[in-house]
Amino acid sequence: MDLSTIILPEHVFVGLPAPTKWRALQMLSSKAASCFGIDEATVLRALEGREKLGTTGIGNGVAVPHAAIAGMTRPRGLMVRFAHAVDFEAIDDVPTEWAFVLLFGEAGRSDYLNVLAAIARRLRTEGVLKAMRQAKTAAELYSVFMSEAIV
Template sequence: MNLSNIIRPEHTLIGLSVTTKWRALQAISEKAGKAFGIDSQTVLKALESREKLGSTGIGNGIAVPHAAIDGMTSPRGMLIRFAQPLDFDAIDDIPTDIAFVLLFGENNRGEYLNVLAAIARRLQSEGVLAAMRKARSVDEFYSDFIADLRV
């Protein structure tokens, strides 16, 4: 499976202007609803429920909001850079500036875990995060992350 089939260039954005984690989840839900043709309130409820179990702020300025959505047949994702870092209740207390949003069906949990592992491996590659943070365009931001990445 190619991660670029899950997180596509057209589902990537930079400069999302929000001030709190909860506003971020609202904005993400609206964008995901439009991008994937699903109800944004369903996405929001699922993301909020997951976030209440524990923060998806994994540290180093990264969050991975994720949730199972009824009716989804394959994992879908978005890649977002916020206009300003925000408090995502991350484990290291570093404000979050990049979010990887993952939505999946109940039957795709195993596949979803593979996607998370691939994201983690890529972010450990030297220079990837720094390049993503310096990217001046959506295309550059996406390319800095996705380059030669396979799940």
Template sequence: MKISEIISPESVRLDLTSPSKTSLLQTISEIAATALGIAASEIFLALTNREKLGSTGIGQGIAIPHAPVPAVGSPFFLIVRLKQPIDFEAVDDAPVDIVCLLLTPVPGSQLNVLAHLARKLRSPEIVEAVRSASTPEGVYSLLADDGEP
């Protein structure tokens, strides 16, 4: 599975505000629930349970919260750029301003997308372009390009 198979311009939210990690997880759960037609509480529970295993903040201001949610029929992807960075308990203790949500119907099915996304977001040029993009379509085109960064 590739990012281009699960992303659309509607999968991008720019300049969202959130005071905390918990509040952000609740907000993205609600966005996903609306798009998927399932309960936000189910998504939020899956995400918070995953975060209890260790933060999905991968460093350099990026977090990739992900979890299996059985009610999800097919993989769901959402990228959020925060207006102000927040503490996400990331591995490098840096505040997070780019959050990529990935929900899948079964455990393990997200691994290819996570690996591709992590490779793409290791590129300082891609990350800076996401941070400076003025439209959701701009972020979409950066991430939907399945070529290596």
């Protein structure tokens, strides 16, 4: 799975201020709506609905809010580093530093699982999280996350 076709450099944001998980979802919905030309309220309802089923905080400072959005033809994503860690009620109770927002069409639920697996593999690569913490700009964060040369 080529994540660079799903998360584009212009869809990476650093320093997003979000005091709570629910405010984070609002801000992420706004960014997604702007980036993908879709209705913000629709995105927010979908992300909140998914979050009510159980946390998307996967641990290690990472959350992957995701939802199916009617009319989307392929998976799209955002990568965000929050200004301050947010309590996403993650499975390991570690506050969330990064969110990977994934939106996909109703028929693309299996695509989502492949994208999630690719993100998880990338985050498990030695040195990636450390390098992501050191990135100062969105461009650096994107480069670090997409790079194959991390050690």
